[in-house]
Amino acid sequence: MIHFLAIDSAAVDWARAQFALTAAYHWLFVPLTMGLAVIMAIAETCYYRTGKVFWKTTSQFWQRLFGINFAMGVATGIILEFEFGTNWSNYSWFVGDIFGAPLAIEGIVAFFMESTFVAVMYFGWEKVSRGFHLTSTWLTGLGATISAWWILVANSWMQYPVGCAFNPDTMRNEMTSFWEVAFSPFAVDKFLHTVISTWIIGAVFVVAVSAWYLLKKREAEREMAIKSIKIAAVVGLLASVGAAVTGDESAYKVAQVQPMKLAAMEALYNGGHDVSLTAVAAVNPFSQPDYKQEEEAPWRIAIPYGLSILGTRTLHGFVPGVNDILKGYTCEDGTVEPSAAEKMERGKMAIIALNNYRRLCADEETFADQDSDGLIAAEKEKQLAVLTENFKYFGYGYIRDESELVPYIPVNFWAFRIMVGLGTLFIFYFAYLMFLWWRKKDISSMKWLLIAAIVMLPCAYVCSESGWLVAEFGRQPWTIQDMLPVTASISDIGSSAVATTFWLFLFLFTAMLVVEISIMLKQIKRGISE
Amino acid sequence: MEKKSFWNRAFHLYYDGFRQMTLGRTLWLVIGIKLFIMFAILKVFFFPDFIKHHSEPGGEAEFVATELQKRQLQP
The missing domain is CATH 1.20.1630 (Formate dehydrogenase/DMSO reductase fold)
Incomplete structure (x- = not known):
């Protein structure tokens, strides 16, 4: 918990x-x-x-x-x-x-x-x-x-x-x-x-x-x-x-x-290939849209292929929307971008590893004469490896709900x-x-x-x-x-x-x-x- | 006529320039008031160094680690 x-x-x-x-x-x-x-x-x-x-x-x-x-x-x-x-x-x-x-x-x-x-x-x-x-x-x-x-x-x-x-x-x-x-x-x-x-x-x-x-x-x-x-x-x-x-x-x-920033700038809830660039749409200026339920912003007038060209420099390039980023997606080059849930999990692992590492550092000083086998040092290295592996998502460990990851559109x-x-x-x-x-x-x-x-x-x-x-x-x-x-x-x-x-x-x-x-x-x- | 040294000319550039200022006097007054408000009032009374005030000298890293720990998980 x-x-x-x-x-x-x-x-x-x-x-x-x-x-x-x-x-x-x-x-x-x-x-x-x-x-x-x-x-x-x-x-x-x-x-x-x-x-x-x-x-x-x-x-x-x-x-x-x-x-x-x-x-x-x-x-x-x-x-x-x-x-x-x-x-x-x-x-x-x-x-x-x-x-x-x-x-x-x-x-x-x-x-x-x-x-x-x-x-x-x-x-x-x-x-x-x-x-x-x-x-x-x-x-x-x-x-x-x-x-x-x-x-x-x-x-x-x-x-x-x-x-x-x-x-x-x-x-x-x-x-x-x-x-x-x-x-x-x-x-x-x-x-x-x-x-x-x-x-x-x-x-x-x-x-x-x-x-x-x-x-x-x-x-x-x-x-x-x-x-x-x-x-x-x-x-x-x-x-x-x-x-x-x-x-x-x-x-x-x-x-x-910063694909989430681009998605917010464009009010792009669901991305894809051949994405058009929104010229104007009826996005309510005073409330966060229901991006999970809406397919796209209402009354949207768009320039065909515009966003794919802007974001990928190709006509048919994939541009992720808000929901894609939250659920995870595969980039054009084949790399998989993890879901928000996975990033949050890995962020928490990084934070726990950091806390453990610092605690072990203190223990190492306190029990220096009792740790002849180097168990504390070994455990420290292990925690450091976990921290390094997951540090890319360190900040996600502080996110309580994935909706926090969506800027005010x-x-x-x-x-x-x-x-x-x-x-x-x-x-x-x-x-x-x-x-x-x-x-x-x-x-x-x-x-x-x-x-x-x-x-x-x-x-x-x-x-x-x-x-x-x-x-x-x-x-x-x-x-x-x-x-x-x-x-x-x-x-x-x-x-x-x-x-x-x-x-x-x-x-x-x-x-x-x-x-x-x-x-x-x-x-x-x-x-x-x- | 004796040529003045570089430092002499540099000194007189500033000295004469400041003496002959008109609009500049007002602007320097505004800058002075602004800097006084910023450093003698705002910085001193409203913007202390938070970490320095809440941690022991040399214990800043530990303080931040504890703060960041508090922000997140306590299993």
């Missing part, structure tokens, strides 16, 4: 909500920093090449807005680390140096690159050569992008843990291959998709601000607005197409290593569609701006387009945050895929303590966001005038 300690489920929910709130808030600043960095650097490159003061003024203006956003975003990510240490302490210990190494590199790179080159970018206009200044501006953006690389490496490891081995003596995962962790295929795809998507936000932001100047008929900023829109349209179109291509590759990787399904839908819209939007440029149309007279450009700005953020919702909601219940679920990762804390800090953060974050937006709006209204 197995008994589970009743962890306060409300504490898990509050801790998850708090982490989501903090990460979502942090992600309001990061993409604009990286996206705007590209556009301000391109504007300065124009200045470097032409020597025209107009381009210097333009790049200085975008650098000023970059600085506001950069300052407001500084250290917002540190709160996530506070939460790891307090709310998710088991997880923090369990990940060991795998998480610590990339984050430490990120901190050092961010500090040295950004503190050096940001300073040259803002203080060095009259003190360094144009070439050195331009290099510093590009390196400011590169520094932020390299920082993002290490954060995304850490995140990718949680989704696809590679390059590590669990040490039962220290209870930590230890890195066996830095390169395997740093350049895991999952991390490469995630990095490319995430960074390219930030360029979309930068481009949409620049077009929105420029459109506002044109709407307000601000003559002083007119030329800057029109030329900035041209730069942003090129960056935005390339980034939108790039995000679609890298998103497709990311989805393929998800199909390989409505959030994944709709967030995925919002992300893809808006991403597609951006391709057409930037292509249309390019078309207007090519046809030499006067964009300043198209009031509807200028208003639409401003409306696009919140849409870009919704699109970006939706992407993270898919990535993070889709891997539930895992903090580390298959290794550790949220119920085991969380500290033994009361829900009221976490709820208190949740509301505190909500208040603080809202206040800081109001401050940022007001400073930003003030500077935008001020324009390029000194």
